[in-house]
Structure formats: C-alpha cells, structure tokens
Amino acid sequence: MHNSTENQVVLSSVQLSTTGVYRCEVSGEAPSFQTVTEHGHMMVVALPEEGPxxxxxxxxxxxxxxxxxxxxxxxxxxxxxxxxxxxxxxxxxxxxxxxxxxxxxxxxxxxxxxxxxxxxxxxxxxxxxxxxxxxxxxxxxxxxxxxxxxxxERPIRASVLESRGTVAPAGSRADRVQAAGSHTTFFPRASLIALCCFVGLVLSLR
CATH class of the missing domain: 2.60.40.10 (Immunoglobulins)
Incomplete structure (x- = not known):
C-alpha cells in the first residue's frame, strides 16, 4: 500500500482472500470532530484458464x-x-x-x-x-x-445398377467348353442345304 494516498488506496499482489468490504473514513478537526464514512465491496476474481x-x-x-x-x-x-x-x-x-x-x-x-x-x-x-x-x-x-x-443425416439414395450381360466372342474358349460338354450337334445352314441336295440326288438315281 506504499503507493496509496489520502484519496485512493493501491493494493498489489491481491489474492482471492483480498475480497471484502473496504471503508473510507474522513474526520473533521476539533472541536466538532465530525466523521463521515463510506464503504464499498471489492471482489477479486479468478478467471478460467480456457474457454468453455x-x-x-x-x-x-x-x-x-x-x-x-x-x-x-x-x-x-x-x-x-x-x-x-x-x-x-x-x-x-x-x-x-x-x-x-x-x-x-x-x-x-x-x-x-x-x-x-x-x-x-x-x-x-x-x-x-x-x-x-x-x-x-x-x-x-x-x-x-x-x-x-x-x-x-442426409438420406442415402438407392443406386441404379445397370445389368449388362457378357457375350463371349465366337470361337472363344467359353464356346469351346460349352460345345465340349453338350451332346447336341449343330450344322451350319449351308451344310444342311448341301446335305438335302445330296439325298435328293440319290433318290432320283434309284
């Protein structure tokens, strides 16, 4: 309080315990010695180290x-x-x-x-x-x-899936495997025509 004057009080290194009621008193001179007092509440605050x-x-x-x-x-x-x-x-x-x-x-x-x-x-x-x-x-x-x-939460839209069939090229390995496992014999159209002509020729010769 060494910096205090008759008009103000200076407190240094305050702590939470410094909180309290402070009173100022002024006394008149003789012979009346009238006294006037006023008081105020001072609160020392400890602030949070970080935000909420x-x-x-x-x-x-x-x-x-x-x-x-x-x-x-x-x-x-x-x-x-x-x-x-x-x-x-x-x-x-x-x-x-x-x-x-x-x-x-x-x-x-x-x-x-x-x-x-x-x-x-x-x-x-x-x-x-x-x-x-x-x-x-x-x-x-x-x-x-x-x-x-x-x-x-945004709604999830159902994906539209496009179904695509895969066609193996003619003469591919898939064709050969399918042909090997089947008991049905297929003839090209030209071969069938030739066969029919041959049968007709034999019948006419008889």
Whole structure:
C-alpha cells in the first residue's frame, strides 16, 4: 500500500482472500470532530484458464434423435454463468439440465457444468447444419464462447445398377467348353442345304 494516498488506496499482489468490504473514513478537526464514512465491496476474481468446452455431441444427427451435450467452464471464482444457443438463438429453458457447480481446491475454485437435451426437429437444421454454442460469463469482465457445427443425416439414395450381360466372342474358349460338354450337334445352314441336295440326288438315281 506504499503507493496509496489520502484519496485512493493501491493494493498489489491481491489474492482471492483480498475480497471484502473496504471503508473510507474522513474526520473533521476539533472541536466538532465530525466523521463521515463510506464503504464499498471489492471482489477479486479468478478467471478460467480456457474457454468453455462442449462434450458429448455427435458429428451427425437426424430428425427424431436426442441431443445430449454438456458445457463445462474451467475452475474460476466465482463460478461462470453458462448459456446455450441453438443456431444463434438462446435455447429453450426446458432444454437445459443443471447448472451444476463443483468446488475444488483450498481456494474453493468452482467448475460450472450446464447440460442441453432436446429432440431434433426439422427446424433445428439450417442449410443442412445445426450450430450449438455455449457461452461463459463472469460479471462484466469475462466472456468466452465455444461453438460446434453438426450435420444433418442426409438420406442415402438407392443406386441404379445397370445389368449388362457378357457375350463371349465366337470361337472363344467359353464356346469351346460349352460345345465340349453338350451332346447336341449343330450344322451350319449351308451344310444342311448341301446335305438335302445330296439325298435328293440319290433318290432320283434309284
């Protein structure tokens, strides 16, 4: 307090324990010695080391799915105030689960957790995506947020498969295998005509 004056008090190396009510007193001179006092509350804040974290989400959702996610703000004093937003709009209070505060350490630092749970509807998707954002605030000196974008499950279109038969070229190995395993004999058309002519010639000679 060596830099303090009669008009102001300078505190250095403050800690959480420095939080409290501070009073200023002014006394008049003799003979009245009138005294006037004023007081004010000073709070020392320990801020989170990082912004809020979103956990429990999936990369894709489809209509009818249930979203269950948590927003967690790191240790601070006092606890951070958490809020959820869906596509930039504050989430319906009925979707919120909590908040929950966990106090740890000798200094009593507080971890804030706020859940979000709702059933996905068509209105929650904008251009196929849904944005979930969580913000953390402490008084007017701290504001941080985290946002995740998830995709809507797009329907899978059935593929149209084209069936194509494979025809083996004439004289190919497939033809030879089929011919070898068959008991039916095939004659070319020209051979049949010649055979018929030959039979007719023999009959006429008789």
């Amino acid at each position: 974290r979103i956990t429990g989400g999936k990369p894709r959702y489809q209509i009818g799915d249930t979203v269950r996610v948590n927003c967690t703000s790191g240790r601070s004093k006092p606890a951070a105030l958490l809020n959820w937003f869906i596509n930039g709009e504050q989430a319906d209070p009925s979707f919120l689960r909590g908040p929950e505060t966990i106090i740890t350490g000798r200094e009593g630092l507080e971890t804030s957790i706020l859940g979000l749970e709702f059933t996905v509807k068509q209105k929650h998707f904008r251009k196929g995506d849904m944005k979930l954002k969580c913000s953390a605030t402490i008084a007017t000196i701290y504001w941080r947020s985290n946002e995740e974008s998830v995709e809507g």
